[in-house]
Amino acid sequence: MQEFQFFTEKALSFDKLDPLASFRSRFIAEKEEMIYLDGNSLGRMPLETEIKMKSVISQQWAKGLISSWNDHWFDLPQKIAAKLAKILGAHPDEIFVGDSTSVNFYKLAFGALKMQQGKNNILTDNLNFPSDIYLLQGIISQSFPEHRLQIVQSKDGIAVEQEDIAHALNEKTALLTLSHVAFKSAFMYNMSEINELAHQKNTVVLWDLSHAVGSVPIRLNADGADLAVGCTYKYLNGGPGAPAFLYVRRDLQDKIVNPIWGWFGHRKPFDFSLDYLPATQSSQFAAGTPHILSLSALEPGLDIILEAGINNLWEKSRMQSDFLFEMTKQFLEPLGFSIASPIEAEHRGSHISLRHNEGWRISKAMIDPHQDTKSIIPDFRPPDVIRLGIAPLYNSFTDIYECVKRLHEIVKHEYYLSYDQTKSIVT
Numbered sequence: 001m002q003e004f005q006f007f008t009e010k011a012l013s014f015d016k017l018d019p020l021a022s023f024r025s026r027f028i029a030e031k032e033e034m035i036y037l038d039g040n041s042l043g044r045m046p047l048e049t050e051i052k053m054k055s056v057i058s059q060q061w062a063k064g065l066i067s068s069w070n071d072h073w074f075d076l077p078q079k080i081a082a083k084l085a086k087i088l089g090a091h092p093d094e095i096f097v098g099d100s101t102s103v104n105f106y107k108l109a110f111g112a113l114k115m116q117q118g119k120n121n122i123l124t125d126n127l128n129f130p131s132d133i134y135l136l137q138g139i140i141s142q143s144f145p146e147h148r149l150q151i152v153q154s155k156d157g158i159a160v161e162q163e164d165i166a167h168a169l170n171e172k173t174a175l176l177t178l179s180h181v182a183f184k185s186a187f188m189y190n191m192s193e194i195n196e197l198a199h200q201k202n203t204v205v206l207w208d209l210s211h212a213v214g215s216v217p218i219r220l221n222a223d224g225a226d227l228a229v230g231c232t233y234k235y236l237n238g239g240p241g242a243p244a245f246l247y248v249r250r251d252l253q254d255k256i257v258n259p260i261w262g263w264f265g266h267r268k269p270f271d272f273s274l275d276y277l278p279a280t281q282s283s284q285f286a287a288g289t290p291h292i293l294s295l296s297a298l299e300p301g302l303d304i305i306l307e308a309g310i311n312n313l314w315e316k317s318r319m320q321s322d323f324l325f326e327m328t329k330q331f332l333e334p335l336g337f338s339i340a341s342p343i344e345a346e347h348r349g350s351h352i353s354l355r356h357n358e359g360w361r362i363s364k365a366m367i368d369p370h371q372d373t374k375s376i377i378p379d380f381r382p383p384d385v386i387r388l389g390i391a392p393l394y395n396s397f398t399d400i401y402e403c404v405k406r407l408h409e410i411v412k413h414e415y416y417l418s419y420d421q422t423k424s425i426v427t
């Protein structure tokens with residue numbers, strides 16, 4: 001059995017050889033007394049974003065005022081969509097950027113059900129994000145009362161068997177909607193195989209890419225994807241409440257209708273005609289005025305991902321999670337932790353979930369610096385899951401080493417007992 005010293009050296013040597021190591025300085029200016037393992041929830045701010053936003057606010061907004069719409073802003077959603085399209089393996093005209101993931105999910109789920117007349121089953125799984133399920137419940141309750149929502153159950157709370165999805169699909173399934181990477185366990189579906197299974201039943205598939213985009217390679221066109229949504233504030237580092245995106249495959253764009261007919265989705269919004277005429281391509285999924293400040297803040301995060309290369313990021317993420325697993329097995333499993341994410345890298349995104357029946361108090365102890373240790377920021381998902389988001393752009397192997405060492409100390413010395421069970425609003 002190796003001691004901690006062995007893993008310190010291993011982490012240091014991995015960091016030394018890491019070809020992406022220099023990206024950390026694009027996010028963290030100086031030595032920090034914090035280890036941030038929550039990039040799967042809210043990514044770090046690229047330093048470039050602060051510089052850019054100062055100029056957007058003081059030049060474009062304060063000085064340019066209304067003229068900035070023509071000079072900088074009107075085409076900004078398309079410019080950002082083109083960059084996202086590269087990350088998503090899609091054409092720029094298939095992407096709309098704006099609104100929240102929930103609102104975009106509503107537009108596409110509603111549009112897909114209208115398009116799939118004669119079929120009245122909707123299929124999802126119980127690893128999906130609650131907002132998506134609420135939206136489906138709302139759509140059924142308000143607009144499609146004959147439809148039925150079927151939720152495929154995971155057997156272990158970590159993964160869903162592909163064959164269980166295959167069994168549940170039938171000729172009546174109008175829509176299958178899944179998270180590509182599950183928010184709790186990081187389980188990842190094989191997108192192309194699921195699309196193929198669904199297409200055999202003429203079922204439309206709507207993917208939620210929120211935990212996948214920027215963490216794993218995505219090839220929407222090559223994998224035959226129909227529809228997708230996702231957020232940009234996690235691994236894309238777009239900032240709190242950053243605009244979300246949606247994707248509609250080219251050949252579906254004249255079949256699916258946006259249920260929200262706002263003026264920015266009109267073909268000629270500045271004609272101010274009183275009759276709605278949808279824009280072509282993905283621009284028809286716009287509704288109101290674009291969120292210019294948050295769209296501007298998103299751009300540096302996308303540029304950094306494109307520069308680093310998603311395949312390189314994924315390779316580093318897999319090495320980092322293997323390192324985390326190795327240390328977890330040795331130091332944490334004997335203390336009551338268990339791994340609640342798939343072990344095989346091809347079935348997993350970039351966060352790792354650890355379960356412990358004292359998960360909440362342990363995560364509080366991690367955040368609170370103790371003696372000479374740094375604050376370590378994970379997040380917590382009920383009832384007992386500590387999520388460790390590995391963001392290879394700015395997390396080092398040493399961060400992971402220090403996190404495991406700290407978890408070991410907290411449980412071995414029962415430091416968590418001095419924290420109470422009170423939960424904060426955002427966990």
Ligand SMILES: Cc1ncc(COP(=O)(O)O)c(C=O)c1O
Nearest residue numbers: 100101102129131183208210231
């Ligand atoms: C997988 C997933 N889907 C949907 C959402 C909801 O996103 P929004 O708040 O942008 O509507 C989230 C939020 O974290 C998420 O993780």
